[in-house]
Amino acid sequence: MKHAHTHNLEHDLLAAAQWCAKRGEKLTDQRREVLALLLSAQGSMKAYDLLAEIQKQRPTAAPPTVYRALDFLVAAGLAHKLESKNAFVACCDFEHPHHGLMLICDRCHKVTELSDERLAARLAEDAASHGFSVAAQDIEVRGLCRNCRDGDTEGAA
């Protein structure tokens, strides 16, 4: 087993801040708080759940507070939106370009982000064969993760 999250969290936040700086942008407090929540979450989080957490510290926070942070994080590649759930996850590896394939467990709600260049290439090829030029892509798979499929009862809601 690896060591606990909290240690990695600080590291990840620092790396994210540096990543932003490299892009000429800033990881402000609000953005960092939202990202920290996403990084700490077991699965994905909904915007209004994030808002509720943020409001514990900043009671005046409103929907735009969290949506702005999310918009920024997604644009910066630090987070992804799961369109099929209207939820958000931290990106597992924002420093390397990738086209995430999201495996979303319907039982424990954990999300695994894979990168498969051959899959992306095949998709690009399909698009190109129809004269379509790709700007963005979203691949989401719903089902059961290994633990849940194997009858694990610990991860259930």
Added chain:
Amino acid sequence: MKHAHTHNLEHDLLAAAQWCAKRGEKLTDQRREVLALLLSAQGSMKAYDLLAEIQKQRPTAAPPTVYRALDFLVAAGLAHKLESKNAFVACCDFEHPHHGLMLICDRCHKVTELSDERLAARLAEDAASHGFSVAAQDIEVRGLCRNCRDGDTEGAA
């Protein structure tokens, strides 16, 4: 060029009704009306746009009217939801099982549904390699279709 839509529309609706019957279900008037709207649409349609159309004939129609029809059509494989747009399209070939790859033009909003078994297989393989069992998948690509990329001005909003 192929001949006009109206002719095909009746044919498609009939085929859809037969498809439903084969499954022990019914393509009721409401469901058929919604499907007809989707089949006639150039691109995708939003639930509330469908509702507005339906209300021209049935002024008392309410959101559940259209959402129920959409739920049915999607479950029957007659339509798909575009998660990234919260919109719906008619399925291009409901009689053959397929995992649609959706090419969504950001300019003219037309949607092309492709079927690529090798892509689907690769995706299933990726999932399986992580012990993930796939129940459903959604692949959406945003970008520019051939016409719009080539500077066509006719399809713009």
Added chain:
DNA sequence: GCCCCGCATGTTATGTTATAACATTTATTG
């Protein structure tokens, strides 16, 4: 025929997700 049951629809209300619009504050820089 009529009762019963399952499915579809009607109807009202509300829940959930997201953004518009404008005011204010904060950071940057010349």
Added chain:
DNA sequence: CAATAAATGTTATAACATAACATGCGGGGC
């Protein structure tokens, strides 16, 4: 320190979706 760009605060509302319960409707058994 003024100018201005970026971020945040604040209020309101738009857009998407479903819960819950009532009503109708159609087919099979008796």
